[in-house]
Amino acid sequence: MSTSPPSTRPVLLVTGGGRGIGAAVARLGAAQGYDILLTYRSDAARAEATAAAARAAGATVLALQADVAEAEGRARCFAELDARFGRLDALVNNAGITGPTGRLDETPDAVWEEVLRTNVLGLVACSREAIRRMSTRHGGRGGAMVNISSRASGLGGGGEWVHYAASKGAVDTLTLGLAKELAGEGIRVNAVNPGLIDTEIHATAGMPDRVTRMAGGVPMGRGGSAEEVAEAVLWLLSPASGYVTGALLPVSGGR
Ligand code: NDP
Secondary structure (H helix, E strand, O other), rough: OOOOOOOOOOOOOOOOOOOOHHHHHHHHHOOOOOOEEEEEEOHHHHHHHHHHHHOOOOOOOOEEEOOOOHHHHHHHHHHHHHHHHHOEEEEEEOOOOOOOOOOHHHOOOOHHHHHHHHHHHHHHHHHHOOOOOOOOHOOOOEEEEEEEEOOOOOOOOOOHHHHHHHHHHHHHHHHHHHHHHHHHHEEEEEEEEEEEOOOOOHHOOOOOOHHHHHHHHHOOOOOHHHHHHHHHHHHHHHHHHHOOOOOEEEEOOOO
C-alpha cells in the first residue's frame, strides 16, 4: 500500500456510496470540495461509475470494496483512508440493509443478526475509527458525522419490519448520545431520517413498485430523490450548520 501526501481538500468517507443515497452524497460532496472515499459491498461496477462521476468535479475519489459488517472490511477501509488521503473531516454512515419483511414470530435470528451487524454494529465501529482520527481529544482537527437513519425508526415502528425499525431506532439513539459525548471534542453528530426515497433498496427487498404504490400516503404526494437527501446531508456536514448537533432531520415530504 503506497502512502500519498495528505489531501489538501477536506476528506469525506461515505459508507455504501456505490449507488442510491450514498452515491448522491459522494457526487454532491465532490462538487462541494471534498475528496471522497466511498465504500461498497458487492457492486464494483456501480461504485466505479459513481467514483468516475464524482471525479468530474475535480475531486480525488476512491471506490473501495469494504463490507461495514465485517471487521476485515472496516480495517481495510481505514487503512486505505490513512494511506491514500491522510486525513478525515467527515463521515456519512450510510450503508444499510432492510432484510425481508415478516412478522417477528416468523423471522429467524439470522435476519436480525445481519440487519443489526450492518445497520448498527457497522455504524458503531466506523464511528469509533472516525472519532480516533477527528476528535481533538486524539489530536484531530474535529469534523462532522451524519448517520442515515429512517422515518421507519424509533417512533415510526415499522410493522412487519421491526428488525429494520429497531436498527434505525438504535441509530437515532446513538446519534443523540454521540452528539453529547463529542460536542466538546470538535465533532458534530446528526442524523437524516429519509422517508420514501426512490432507490433500489425497495427492489432489493422484493418490492420494486413500493415508491409508486406508497407515494399517495406522503403529504407531498411523491417519493423523494437520493439527491434531495444528499442536500440535507451536505448541509449538516457544512459550517452552515455549525451550531447543529444531535438533530434527527426528517427528509420525508411531510410523512
Ligand atoms: P441502496 O440499496 O440503493 O444502496 C445501498 C448501498 O449500500 C449500496 O451501494 C450497497 O452496496 C451498500 N451496502 C449495503 N450493505 C453494505 C455493507 N455491509 N457494507 C458496505 N456497503 C453496503 O439503498 P439506499 O440508498 O436507499 O439506502 C441508503 C441508506 O438510506 C440505508 O441506510 C437505508 O436504510 C436508508 N434509507 C433509505 C430509504 C429509502 O426509501 N430508500 C428510506 C429510509 C432510510 P452494494 O450495492 O455493493 O451491495
